Amino acid sequence: MIDNLLTQPLFLCGMMGSGKSTIGKNLAQKLSVPFHDLDNLIVKKSGKSIPEIFENEGEDRFRQIEKDLIIQFAQTAEGIIALGGGTLQNQPITDHIKLNGWLVFLDCKPSTLYNRLKESSNRPMISSLSKESLKLKITTLLNDRLNFYEQAHFSVECGDKDVDTILEELIQKLKFYEQRYTG
Numbered sequence: 126m127i128d129n130l131l132t133q134p135l136f137l138c139g140m141m142g143s144g145k146s147t148i149g150k151n152l153a154q155k156l157s158v159p160f161h162d163l164d165n166l167i168v169k170k171s172g173k174s175i176p177e178i179f180e181n182e183g184e185d186r187f188r189q190i191e192k193d194l195i196i197q198f199a200q201t202a203e204g205i206i207a208l209g210g211g212t213l214q215n216q217p218i219t220d221h222i223k224l225n226g227w228l229v230f231l232d233c234k235p236s237t238l239y240n241r242l243k244e245s246s247n248r249p250m251i252s253s254l255s256k257e258s259l260k261l262k263i264t265t266l267l268n269d270r271l272n273f274y275e276q277a278h279f280s281v282e283c284g285d286k287d288v289d290t291i292l293e294e295l296i297q298k299l300k301f302y303e304q305r306y307t308g
Contacts, residue, residue, distance in 0.1 A: 134226035
């Protein structure tokens, strides 16, 4: 365990399937800080599952709930926060998060994301897609979001690395940023 490394919240961004929840939980444990998953906070606040919100109210309503929640939550957040894959879809949200903590991009290639997501049935944006449509959707979403993801304070390549290797690299970069910009 590494205590007292994190002086401000750390927000993990990246595509669905990039490992935000897995890396976030493990990182929070290593740093002895709380872990929050934005999707879980949305479910708790709305009383509905993410697929229910998408199906009954549409993606636009989901994005509004997500935006309102992250803007409010970011101001008092502690620990590690896993953002949704599409949370950073506009500049004001990206700027707000960066002002309130570290933004870290978990960077994965489309082929890695495809391999992780091809059997997924609980993600409303992709659950009904054929394999070819899924490949196209991943590429399209990544291209649309990359401009926002790349504004992160730093990124970690997460391709075929195991969780421990990713955590090691992330912690080393975090130590550098904490020392350089807050120490």
